[in-house]
Amino acid sequence: MSGQEIWVAFKTLFMKELLRFSRIWIQTILPPAVTMGLYFVIFGHLIGKAIGEMDGFQYIDYIVPGLIMMSVITNAYSNVVSSFFSSKMHGHIQELMISPTPHFIILLGYVAGGVARGLGVGLVVTLVSLLFTEMNIQHPFITVGIVFLTAILFSIAGLINAIYAKTFDAMNIIPVFILTPLTYLGGVFYSVNLLSPFWQQVSLFNPVLYMVNGFRYGILGVSDINPLASFAVLLIFISILFSFAIYLLNKGIGLRE
């Protein structure tokens, strides 16, 4: 395929993904906005008053970046895992597999869809948060860079999960038993400085900690982690997972009998 044809193939797949989740916005966009709105009310507004300040910020201000990041992570991941898995289960992945669309374009198309939904939901959650707090972004480039790379990373992870999943249950194992605990323990609601030295060290093995703190640094200017480390962790994980996903697609693992 020529460069122009490859671009058309990418655009087609991306637009298809964009339309897919936009058409069902009541299932894809609205629920995270409602859930995060409740988090802001209960944890931020009601319980937050009792907690007071964290790292020099009102508790609600402190948790906003983490909650936005949490919604970006879960939506980028779930968009790709559900879309790719259902394509696989219902057979319409064959439309792509028989076509000359290169595998890296299939990967990029789905990832772009996941990023679009992750960032779209992140934006909606950000707008909801503005009902409860003010936001003065300290480092816009870092904020955008971290959230964008995080959405890419979890979109690729979602695709790998979908490739391996053979049942709807298998599709949910990673989000429920790995992704959610890592996100909740990744400093969304607290600073790791509150933990004992041992658990602080353990927390450093949680990649989500780097993303949440990198994003928090971008918005509030405070972080438990050096933002450069956040970027480094993201880029390393993206490189590894991207290569692995391409390998799986080339081999046809989970796709071709």
Next chain:
Amino acid sequence: MSEEPYNLSVNNAPPALSVQHLKKTYENGVVAVEEISLTVQQGDFFALLGANGAGKSTMIGVVCSLVNKSSGTIEIFGHDLDTEPHHAKASIGLVPQEFNFNIFEPVIEIVINQGGYYGIPYKVAYQRAEVLLKQLDLWGKRKEKALNLSGGMKRRLMIARALIHRPKLLILDEPTAGVDIEIRRSMWAFLSQLNHSGTTIILTTHYLEEAENFCRNIVILDQGKVIENTTMKKLLSGLQTETFILDLKEPLAHLPNTNDFKLFQRDAKTIEVELDKHRSLNVMFGFFSQHNICVMSMRNKSNRLEALFVKLIKKSKKAIR
């Protein structure tokens, strides 16, 4: 007893499809394809027949990059599927046995998106989709979700989708399964026209009369192997007898006897005649005139290929035992 297939190739053009020593064993140990080698020339209307589990769909799956092969080589218009997958894939259109589109997408989107995967820009894909959907009588349904289409419409949608990139080789895996007779006829008229305009077509079907009517060359598979590879004409010439059904003007009380052919009475006004293939039909009509039997109409009992197909499969199974 394979014979050289009817050769359509011109100017040493590469075959539309060349499958050499294809083998496929699934992870569970099931051997779906034991050894298949076949060639489909450009412009052919080619029948790939076999009982369920003969290896047809697996072979098609391998050719269309949906199934990993264990060994062997596939070339499509001279392009090796392993080394030049993009060129090879760009030449193929597949109408699969199972509906495999997103039923929640509108008809037109399904067709246009497929064009996009072949690098066809939206505007061009839309124009082509319009032509195809009109030809296949689906234009009025273009905005409907595929979910709402009837079985026949879904089949036609898959044909439109498979043709959006104008493939030189179209593979039809049971294209008329579950389609009513009227739509089936219009589909075949469309596909015949497509073949006449130069598209090579490979057909698998359980409706053997379709293969008999449209295909020039034929391969019959059994248990993952080729058991027949010849022209339709040569294969059918292997039939020793032909059976006709005759509708009579008057009810027949008793069947007259003859040694020239076999006669069976189906009901008072219908008889079956089994005639040696080398005997003239005049023998039969002479006999009826002699006995004052007036024949109003005559037709073949069933497709001739079916009888041969069953015979070949039985023979192959016996040989394996």
